[in-house]
Amino acid sequence: EAKAAGSETGPDPFECEDLLNKILTLEPDFTACSFQLALIQRRLGRHAAAIETMRSCLHTGAGFMTGYSQFGQMLEQVHGKECRGFQEAELLYANVAQRYFDHPDAWIGFSTLLMRHGRVNDAIAVLRAAMVGGPEGKFVKPRQDGVVLMTLAFAQHMRGHSAEPTSLYMLSVTAGGGSAAMFLLRRIFEDCGDDENADTYAEALTRMKRDSPQELWRAFEAINWMYAAPHWVTVLGKLGLAERMRASGLEGRIVPRAYDVYERKESDPPIDFIPGDYVAKGKNRVYEGTHPDAPRVRRCERIEDVEAFLGDDAECLLAQRCVSDPATLDDGRKYSLHFYVVVFGVSSPEPENDGDGTGTVDVRAKVTKGFRLCVAPGRYVEGGEDDDAHLTNRGVRGDSGTVDSAEIDDVAAFGARAGIDWEAQAWPAITNALRETLIALCAGMVGDGDAVGDFSMAAHQSMRIPKIVEAAFVLDVSGAPWLVDLCQPECSNPRAKTLHAAVEEAMGCAGDGESALESLF
Incomplete structure (x- = not known):
């Protein structure tokens, strides 16, 4: 029934939800059914409902490890002001690690969450406990798991150690750590001046790119999330990004206005509201709506x-103003341009080398010359509440519906198709918007903002681990770019050719040909 009501992208999620609810009415303790329902609700952007459904699922399936892992991820997606999602996820992972001591995923989830929250020393203590193997040392899976070994090595590496991380990274390479462990091991050999071993692992990554590129993409996706500085976790959430853009004066000029209306207090500054079309956004994605007839875009x-x-769902969401008078393609359809930015380094500028000219932060970053083009399936009508007319990211990260999507290398041809002067107008404006945004975001990561807990951005940057972010722009009819989203990209997507070029550059195995990226600073 769900397939019949669906489309090329799969069964209709609302039909699936209805069927699963009917099953649970007949059999409330059906664990697998509750699990599937929670995943459907998360896919539809209904984070609060998904969390409550997953609670019921785990109540009836106490030993369901996959459910615990998914539940932790759901909790991390809630961007409440008090970080309640992170706090509850920590308790969840801690309980799972105690109850299922011999399951490596429990320790990986727990320790990486702590590091994303700026608690490196606590993460090391957790991983040490995993390596001990319990009171009698009889649990062996965690200390034989490549990712557990690599995570402990990373935490110690960032604390300035070299001997133990080198040993752990080498064990991780042989125990399933793969390209991610090779990349980090190469860095530690470079720091030690061991050029021979550094070159060996550089060549291994190049072979991996040639023989098994999917493994390379998955490896960097893990690095990009699990081992990223907690500073990025805040600014890539919709709430954190909106607050930083407002404070820096970029809201309303480069980034559309956004409003968080959850539990406002009398002491909060008054809201300077501007009427218009608004889209509801969750922490890392667009909100689907609570039922089939609830649009994600509404005139307010x-x-x-x-x-x-x-x-x-106001705790999990904010409303972002849609771009007024957006540029359209072909038969009047709205479109967005998705670029990939590789941030190689963030540091306080040297007095004699002020990298960005602001005196506040030195950012070393590149952006892909090409982009992913997404075109809405319906003709744009301002003030309408038809998602197909407004949204260009349907089909991304599980959203229902579909968009026309293509990887664009020939930017001049695209400019001619869109009726814009790409080299003289669009590209300079887009790169300038990215520069201003990165400076505004990264300025809070140095100086007084260097430390989040005991996680130091300066120490992390000494390891030279790049960060890739996806920047989505919508152009208005004047050709001005509006940064409508900044998020964590899906590096393992096999169709993301432009993104893969950025991954290869970040991993240092792009080769000697012409770079697919352009420096921003």
């Missing part, structure tokens, strides 16, 4: 309209 004339729009 007052802030009360935004509150009604977000409804019960």
Whole structure:
């Protein structure tokens, strides 16, 4: 039934949800059914409902390790002001690690969450406990797992150690750590001046790119999330990004206005609301709606309209104003351009070498010359509430619906198709918007903002681990670019050719040909 109601992208998720609810009415303790329902609800952007359903699932399936892992990820997706999602995820992972001591994923989830929250020493203590193997030393899987070994090596490496991390990285390479462990091991050999071994692992990564590129993409996806600085976790969430853009004066000029209406206090500054079309966004994605007839885009004339729009999920969501008078393609369809930015380094500038000219931060970053083009399936009509007319990311990360998507290498041809002067107008404006955004975001990562807990950005940057972010732009009719999203890309997507070029550059195995990226600074 769900397939019949669906499309090329799969069964209709609302039909699936209805069927699963009917099954649970007949059999409330059906664990597998609750699990599938929670995943469907998360796919639809209903984070609060997904979390409650997963609680029920784990109540009936106490030993369901996959469920615990997914539940932890769901909790991390909630971007409440008090970080309640992170706090509950920590308790969840801690309980799972105690109950299922011999399961490596429990320790990996627990320790990497702690590091993303700026608690490196606590993460090391957790991983040491995993390596001991319990009171009698009889649990062996964690200390034989490549990712557990690599995570402990990474934490110690960042604390300035070299001998133990080298040993652990080498064990990880042979125990399933793969390209990620090779990349980090190469870095530690470079720091030690061991050029021979560094070159050996550089060549191994190049062979991996040639023989098994999918493994290379998956490896960097793990590095990009598990071992990223916690500073990025904050600014890549919709709430954190909106707050930083507002404070830096970029909101309303480069980034559309956004409103968070959850539990506002009298002491909060008054909201300067601008009427228009608004889209509801979760922490890392666009919100689907609570039922098939609930649009993700709504015309809001007052802030009360935004509150009604977000409804019960307001804790997990904010509303972002859509770009007015967007540029359209072909038969009047709205489109977005998705670039991939590789941030190689963030540091306080040297007095004699002020990298960005601001005196606040030195950012070393490149952006892909090409991009992923996404075109909405319906003709754009301002003020309408038809998702197909407004949204260009449907089909991404599980959203229902579909868009026309293509990887664009020939930017001049695209400019001619779109009726814009790419080299003289669009490209300079886009790169300038990226520069201003990166400076605004990264300025809070140095100086007084260097430390998040006991996680130091300076120490992390000494390991030279790049960060890749996806930047989505919508152009208006004047050709001005608006940065509508900044998020964590899906590096393992086999169709993301432009993104893979950025991954290869970040991993240092792009080769000697012409670079697919251009320096921003």
